[in-house]
Amino acid sequence: MNEAQLYGVCGAGLVGIGLYGAILGRSTLRRLLAFNLVGSGVFLIFGAIARRGGLAGGAQSDPVPQALVITGLVVAFAATALAVALLIRLATVAHEAASAAATPGSTDDPSTPATASQGRGERGPGHVGAGHS
């Protein structure tokens, strides 16, 4: 049971725990965090495979799985950043909708656009008029 196998089994355990949290997590942020646990478990298994290959090939670690993990880590981070942005945006829009509902006076709530974009003939109302560059 060398360290490669030990960390491989540890990675498998992390995937199991992460999946449990991702499915049963009570808040969306917690599920996202559990999803990152699954990711780190997957990459640890890659690391165990890299270590096994490395030791068999006479190096510290096999460079190809290492390169795959680096690429995977960056993609996983980008995915988490998008999920966090979606979460915050979802809460913001729900908050604005609620405050708009709470104050019926507000007429043209820009965040809920007019009926789906008009046909070709007319200019759609409520679009960004300011001439941002």
Place this chain on the structure above:
Amino acid sequence: MTLLNAIDPWLAGPRSAELLFPTLALPVLGLLLAPLLGARWARLLALASLVVGLVLALACTAALVAADAPLVYALGGWAAPLGVELRLDGPAALMLLLTAVLLLLIGLHAAGEFSVRAAGRRATLAFWTLLLGVWAGLDGLFLGRDLFNLYVAIEVLTFSAVPMVCLKGHAAQFQAAFQYLLFALLGSALYLLGAGLMLGVHGTLDIAQIRVALDAVATHPPDIGGDARAATLAAVALMSTGLLAKTALMPLHLWLPPAHGGAPAPASAVLSALVVKGSFFLLFRLWLDLVPDLPQLHVGLLLGGLGVFAILLGNLMALMQARLKLLVAYSTLAQIGYLFLLFPLASGASGGPAATAALIQVVSHALAKASLFLLAGRILVAFGHDRLPALDGFGRAMPATLLVILMAGLALVGLPPSGGYLVKSLYASAAADLGAWWWPPALELGGLLSAAYLARILSIALSPAPASGTGTGAAAGGGHILRAPITGLAAPALLAVCALLLGLLPPALFSVMDVARPGMGSATAVAGVMLSALTPSGFWRSAGPVLTVALVVVLFHSAGESAWGRRIASIGRGVAGFEGWLRQWRTAGALLLLFLLIQVWTSIG
């Protein structure tokens, strides 16, 4: 004629493999240039690169047919297993062509809706950049042979598809996009895990090399290769489960209805017609090209069973939907079920007639569904909503749109000479060869159910305006329909006609799919099927039941309240409740893991 023989080495000569990397590089280049050019120019860039892409796809197909062998291109000059290779074979060429044609048509249709004037700078830049992103991801999926290269292509596809859902910025769309993102990322994690284990077992990620290693293992006595084969099949089960989550095969479909139902019309068309097919195509590669003996494994039964479940539940739910776009989204779920009948019926090295049926289903569903979603978008624009109960008589206000809806719907139902009919009869002949009598009835029942919801749309469209005439009915309140220009019908009509007349194409064209897939015999299979279809008896044999079901639905719809109506409505609520439970996050997560374990057990056991 110097141009022709100048490009001859590429089209037929030794350098034809060099057509592959521009097919991948072009959409990526467009994707990177779009943000630099800004919203106004991004649209022109996207449409221009789509035209060039179509030309490239045609050139690739011509080169493939001329070479009559797979085109392989080692990127950077490094061959597998060290480097990454691109490979073009029959199915990949077909999918490249379908993607280029469909994205170009949808792009031209959406040019009006997503212009800076109509949708604002943010939505315009986002839509056109994401359209190029989807195209880049799909091309990477179709040409890829390396499991990790395919993973990065899936990520490009997912990162482009999810934001298309929430382009318009409503709270419900953000909720649908978040759920789609998280479930798709769960799928990607499982796929990556499978790819990693494959690297651990075989030391290579190239599908062809793993297939060679597995063939060698199969010939050894089981104890030597035993655990290598078991480990490989476990890795394939992991990857397959991840891809099931991304293909939204029922019951792992929680994200699709809100996502495809809530997205803007052109985005829904791209998502339903192409994005979902990308991950299915990877399943096609895994189970047919990587696993040598799929027909001997029981996992085909599991996937086929889920396909039938999807056909029945998807169509039933579509029948009961109150909103038109949700109805079309659920019909997508049902049509995805047809694709998965490939796995129990695959035979021989390349999958035989079942593989031909699956590929034709991909094409015909893509065409018909893109047309339906674009038409649903027109109705949404014209009436401001797409709630079916409040759309009585919309057919009289928009007769042309109704006609095209019927054509696309018939292609889904599968009357000859449509693509749907080809799919059903090819599957039936494959089932007959294998003696599996229970698959074809499920196909027929699926066809009848889709005829039912088409009839429901028809009866709503032609029903007389309600007595109150308070403007809820479209015909009565004609005043507030916004004139949707007739030119907006060009793309959907063209798509619907193609889907409807797919069977009339000369069978030789279908042989494109056979390149590099020995023993598929698509041309002969299609010819055989179409012969019996065009005879009057053959036509009525399939059209008869469809018309009777349509009549029953129209009568039931116009009859209004009745004892029968209330009983059926209560059954409907029960089915809807069950489907709603399936679409809860925890249930879907549990089912995902359950199917992972069952696939591992059935493919090894």
Place this chain on the structure above:
Amino acid sequence: MSLADAFTAVFVSLGAFFFFAGWVGLVRFPDALSRLHALSKADNLGLGLVVIGLLPQASWPFGTLKLIALWLVAVLVGGASAQLLAGAIHAQAAETSTGGEPGRGTEAAPGANGNDKATS
């Protein structure tokens, strides 16, 4: 056992001892502030000693320079973040002690509620 190895052994074991002391401080001390004091002192010193211990092992000149730079950064960052944490603990302690209504009332903890007119 060359002189360098002896030097390393002595300093590294001293460093390890201080880490142990830091941990004992974290577990044993009663309230947050004293724990923070014990912790940040002990482990910065621990790291410092370990770095000094490793100096002879590192390659001259870049290895040793990097080790020294490492220790400098660790000390500065350790001090600043200890300060950050202390500020946060004070803010919370003051907040809970003023009527327990966090965030309400004017004399709420300084810093956390100061409506700083920073330019948007």
Place this chain on the structure above:
Amino acid sequence: MTGFLLIAGVFILLTVLLGLVRVLRGPGDAERLMAVQLLGTGGVAALLLLGSAIDLTATTDLALLLALLAAFAAIAFVAGLGANPGAFTAARPVSAPSSHSNGDSPAGD
């Protein structure tokens, strides 16, 4: 020599991992951050010792990087506090996680 460094590294690592118990049991967020702080510096020290067997220069780079970023947990936490003053639980467990009732968020500038 590398044997001794490994042992010392393991010892410091064990100390740091025991410090993690404080993260699990720590009543307040401050304790958790302190434990992460200890993990930061202790981890860097253990890393240096464990990594010296493999390649000291690369390990020093990694240690330098960790030292730079170790403070980020505390920075982000305290900055996060500014936006959400009520959510911080002190050492003495406050009765219930305070659901701040004030609508007017002071944080916005």
Place this chain on the structure above:
Amino acid sequence: MPDVSLPDPHWADLPLGFALLVLALWLTWTQRDRAAVIGFTGYGLLVAIAWVRLGSMDVALTEAALGGGLMGLLLLTAAARLGEETDQPAPGLPARLSIALLCLGVTLVLAAVVLGLPSPAPNLVAPVASHQAVTELGNPVAAVLIAFRAVDTMLESVVLALAVIVLWSFGADRAWGARPRALHLGPPSPALVFLGRLLPPAGLIVGVHLFWTGADHPGGPFQGGAVLAAMAALLWLARLGEPPRVSDGLTRLGIVVGPLLFLLIGLAGAVIADAFLDYPEALTKPLILLIEAAKTLSVAVALALLVAGPPELPGPMPPRQSGRAAKGVTP
């Protein structure tokens, strides 16, 4: 003192592996999101140590820079803005048992496959070592990333650029020209401003060093870019700088220059050298250096903007659960 024989590696790995599992369990079970996120930053550091034990220094650097620094910042700012909203009821015992059983099954399958991997582990160490000379790079991982699997690395930096555009598309229509403001989390305390002035210069040096040494030693553009991004985020957090506007042309060029240069040089390779993404013999080293420099810049800009969030208009930061409005959001 006699030279002690090399201790059995289990001394370091068993406790570390066990600690990772226990911490993961705690992250799943603890009540409050904020405590879980703080624990997660600690978890990132532990995983970096595990990668050192596995002998992959490059991945340890990436994990430390991304997992320890930027991910902690991202999740903590999210926890701050979202508060403790729970949108799912506590799971009942049957649900917990069945999911736990399924997860245990998945873990057992994975453990069985990992332990059953073939004994002479198939690997690509020799092929990489033998072909590495072509790329004139000392670091084998860099050689794999920039030459042998160049398409994956190029597509991956395209994904990063695409992610920023997607993040911006989540903003509101009226906020399109504005600046991202997710890092505007209340007035910075003096200690934060001090760190904001102290760390970035050191971080800049370390980042550039990591990029430069990446050719022959562990390091590289992703690691260097991640450190630079962390420093930029620190500057914005300490209000010593402002994230750029979405419509700023230079920023968009910064995001896209890495992958675009990689693609263009790759296409040129198809003409000059003998294949797409191949490098002409004479110009290999300078071209690779140029690509890696552009990639470091793009990764730094993209990661920093991903942490900074979508563009928002100045004004109160609404979604902080002051009302229970967001409660009604059930999937």
